[in-house]
Amino acid sequence: MESNCGFCGVQAKLKCAGCQQVYYCNPDHQKKHWKAKHKSECVKPYELASNDEIGRFLMATKAIQKDTVLFAENPLVIGPKWNLDEYEQRSTVVPCVGCFTDCVLGQFFCELCRWPACRPDCPGLANSNLHGLECGVLRFGRPPKPGDDPQSFFDFYRYDALLTLKCLTMQIHHPDLFDQIINLESHYDQRKSTHYYTDADERVVSYLFKNFLDPLQKLERKEGKTVLKTCDRKTLHMIGGLLEVNAMVIPLTNGREICGLYPKGCMLEHNCMPNSFYTFDCSKGMKLTFKTGRDIQKGEHLTTTYTHSLWGTQLRREHLKTNKYFTCRCTRCADPTELGTFLSALRCMGMENEPCGGFQLPIDPLSETSDWKCNRCPVQITHDQVNFLVSKIGEEVDDVMGRKSSVKEFEDLVFKLQNFLHQNHFHLLTLKHSLIQMYGHFPGYHLNELSDEILHTKLKMCREMMSVIEVLDPESFRLTLYAGVILLEQHAALVELKRRQQSTVAAHEKYDLNEILLCLLRAKTILRNEMGTLQGKKLMEQIENALQNIEAQSHDVER
Numbered sequence: 007m008e009s010n011c012g013f014c015g016v017q018a019k020l021k022c023a024g025c026q027q028v029y030y031c032n033p034d035h036q037k038k039h040w041k042a043k044h045k046s047e048c049v050k051p052y053e054l055a056s057n058d059e060i061g062r063f064l065m066a067t068k069a070i071q072k073d074t075v076l077f078a079e080n081p082l083v084i085g086p087k088w089n090l091d092e093y094e095q096r097s098t099v100v101p102c103v104g105c106f107t108d109c110v111l112g113q114f115f116c117e118l119c120r121w122p123a124c125r126p127d128c129p130g131l132a133n134s135n136l137h138g139l140e141c142g143v144l145r146f147g148r149p150p151k152p153g154d155d156p157q158s159f160f161d162f163y164r165y166d167a168l169l170t171l172k173c174l175t176m177q178i179h180h181p182d183l184f185d186q187i188i189n190l191e192s193h194y195d196q197r198k199s200t201h202y203y204t205d206a207d208e209r210v211v212s213y214l215f216k217n218f219l220d221p222l223q224k225l226e227r228k229e230g231k232t233v234l235k236t237c238d239r240k241t242l243h244m245i246g247g248l249l250e251v252n253a254m255v256i257p258l259t260n261g262r263e264i265c266g267l268y269p270k271g272c273m274l275e276h277n278c279m280p281n282s283f284y285t286f287d288c289s290k291g292m293k294l295t296f297k298t299g300r301d302i303q304k305g306e307h308l309t310t311t312y313t314h315s316l317w318g319t320q321l322r323r324e325h326l327k328t329n330k331y332f333t334c335r336c337t338r339c340a341d342p343t344e345l346g347t348f349l350s351a352l353r354c355m356g357m358e359n360e361p362c363g364g365f366q367l368p369i370d371p372l373s374e375t376s377d378w379k380c381n382r383c384p385v386q387i388t389h390d391q392v393n394f395l396v397s398k399i400g401e402e403v404d405d406v407m408g409r410k411s412s413v414k415e416f417e418d419l420v421f422k423l424q425n426f427l428h429q430n431h432f433h434l435l436t437l438k439h440s441l442i443q444m445y446g447h448f449p450g451y452h453l454n455e456l457s458d459e460i461l462h463t464k465l466k467m468c469r470e471m472m473s474v475i476e477v478l479d480p481e482s483f484r485l486t487l488y489a490g491v492i493l494l495e496q497h498a499a500l501v502e503l504k505r506r507q508q509s510t511v512a513a514h515e516k517y518d519l520n521e522i523l524l525c526l527l528r529a530k531t532i533l534r535n536e537m538g539t540l541q542g543k544k545l546m547e548q549i550e551n552a553l554q555n556i557e558a559q560s561h562d563v564e565r
C-alpha cells in the first residue's frame with residue numbers, strides 16, 4: 007500500500023505504527039510531522055475493552071490492514087520458565103541468572119548470592135532489571151557446597167521458582183510495574199482446587215519462604231524495617247496463577263526458552279483461528295511486537311492463540327480449560343469437521359465391524375461429553391469410547407516420538423493408525439511430519455536411496471499436510487516453521503523425482519521446476535517472521551541454498 011507523505015506529500019510507503027492512518031516517505035519526515043502535528047492527533051487503531059465472559063481484551067476501533075504493527079513493548083519481567091518438567095528440574099545445564107545462556111551447575115556463580123552464572127562478571131548479574139531484581143533476596147539462602155549430595159543442588163536451585171520471586175521483588179524498585187503484574191488475571195479461586203496449586207504450594211511457595219523469605223522477614227522484624235511490603239503465601243500463589251495464565255514463552259537464539267509478562271501482550275484474547283501474531287526481538291531486551299496476520303474489521307477483537315494450532319478440538323479445549331480456565335467457543339471449535347480438515351475425525355467401523363467409508367465426528371463439539379456419530383451411516387459411539395481410543399493412540403504416538411525410533415517403527419505406526427484415523431488426524435500429522443524429515447536424511451534413507459514408492463509417499467504426505475495448513479493458517483503467520491519444513495521436504499522430493507525422470511526414457515509424470523520453485527518461494531515468504539529464531543534462520547539458510555542450486559541448474563540448462 008502507498009499513499010502520500012503526511013509531511014511533504016510525495017508517494018510514501020512507511021506507515022505510522024500508532025494510528026496506521028498516516029504515511030511517510032522517510033523516518034525523518036515522520037519524526038518532523040510527529041513533533042509538528044501528529045503527536046496530538048495520532049490515535050491507536052484499538053482500545054482496551056472488557057466484558058463479563060472474557061475480562062479485558064483489545065478491540066479494533068477502525069479497520070486495520072494485514073501485517074500492521076499493532077504495538078511493540080518491553081517486558082514487565084522476564085525469567086526462567088515457571089513450568090519445568092521433571093527432566094528440566096534435574097538438569098545440570100542451567101540458565102545463567104544474569105543472561106540466561108547455558109551454564110554448568112557448580113562452575114561459576116554470582117559472587118553475591120551464589121546462584122549459577124555463565125561467568126562471575128556476566129553483565130546481567132549487576133543489571134537491576136535482570137538478576138538485580140532478586141539477587142538481594144537470594145542472598146538469604148544457604149547454597150550447597152562442592153562435594154555435597156547432587157540432589158541437594160537440585161533441591162536448592164529451583165529455577166521454576168525464580169520468576170515468581172522476580173515478580174514479587176518488583177515491588178521494591180518498580181511498585182507501579184508490580185501493581186500492573188498483580189492485577190493480571192490469576193484465576194486464583196479456580197486454581198485453588200487444582201493440582202497446580204497443590205504442586206506450587208510445595209515446589210515454589212514453601213520453597214521460597216523456607217530458603218529466602220522467612221530469613222528475610224526475620225531480619226525485617228529484627229531491624230524494624232520492611233523491604234517487601236506484600237509478601238504472603240496468597241500473593242505468591244496469585245503470582246503463580248498469573249504466570250500460568252499470562253506468561254509468554256520466549257525462544258532464545260541459543261535454543262533455550264524463557265518466560266515473560268507483557269503489559270499489552272497479556273491482554274489479547276484467545277482464538278483458535280486468531281487474527282494477530284507476535285515475535286520477540288532477543289537482541290533488544292526481549293521486545294515483543296504484535297502484528298495483524300490478516301485484515302481486521304472495526305469492532306473485531308484482537309486475538310492470538312494460547313494453544314497448539316495442530317491439536318484437535320477436544321485437546322485444545324481441554325488445555326485451555328485446564329491451564330487458562332475458560333472454555334473456547336470459536337468457529338473452529340464449534341465445527342465438527344474443524345473447517346473441513348477432519349483433524350480429529352475417526353474412521354467409522356460401521357455396523358458389525360464393516361467400515362462404511364465414513365468418519366465419526368462429535369455431535370456437539372462444544373460439549374465436553376458429546377457422543378460422536380458417523381457422517382455416512384447411523385453408527386454412533388460414546389464420548390468415553392472416543393476418549394479411550396484417542397488417548398491410547400496418543401500414548402503410542404508419544405512413545406514412538408519420545409525415543410529414537412526407527413523409520414520402520416514410524417511407518418508401521420502410521421500404517422496401523424490409518425485404519426482408525428482420518429488421514430489428516432492430528433496424531434497422524436505428528437508422525438508424518440517426522441517421517442517426511444526422516445525420508446531423505448536418515449542413514450539408509452538418503453534421497454538417492456529411497457525407492458520411487460517411498461519418494462512418492464513423501465511427496466503425497468507433504469502435499470496433504472500443506473492442504474491442512476492452508477485451511478488452518480490461510481495467511482501463513484502461525485504454523486510457519488512447521489510449514490517451512492514441509493515445503494523444504496516437498497521441494498527435495500520433487501528435485502529427486504525430477505532427477506530420476508531425466509534419467510528414465512519413459513517418464514509417467516512430469517516434475518517441472520515450477521512446483522519446486524513455488525515450494526521454496528512460498529517457504530521464504532512464510533518464514534519472514536521467523537528470522538528472530540534459530541530454527542527459522544537455519545531453515546531460511548537451507549531454502550536460500552536450495553534456490554541457488556536451482557538457479558545454477560537452470561543456467562546449466564540454458565548453456
Ligand SMILES: C[S@@+](CC[C@H](N)C(=O)[O-])C[C@H]1O[C@@H](n2cnc3c(N)ncnc32)[C@H](O)[C@@H]1O
Nearest residue numbers: 059060061062191251252272273275276330332
Ligand atoms: C492472557 S489473559 C487475557 C486478559 C484477561 N482477559 C484479563 O482481563 O486480564 C487470559 C484470560 O483471558 C480470558 N480469555 C481469553 N480468551 C478468552 C476466550 N476466547 N473466551 C473466554 N475467555 C477468554 C480467560 O479468562 C483467560 O484465562
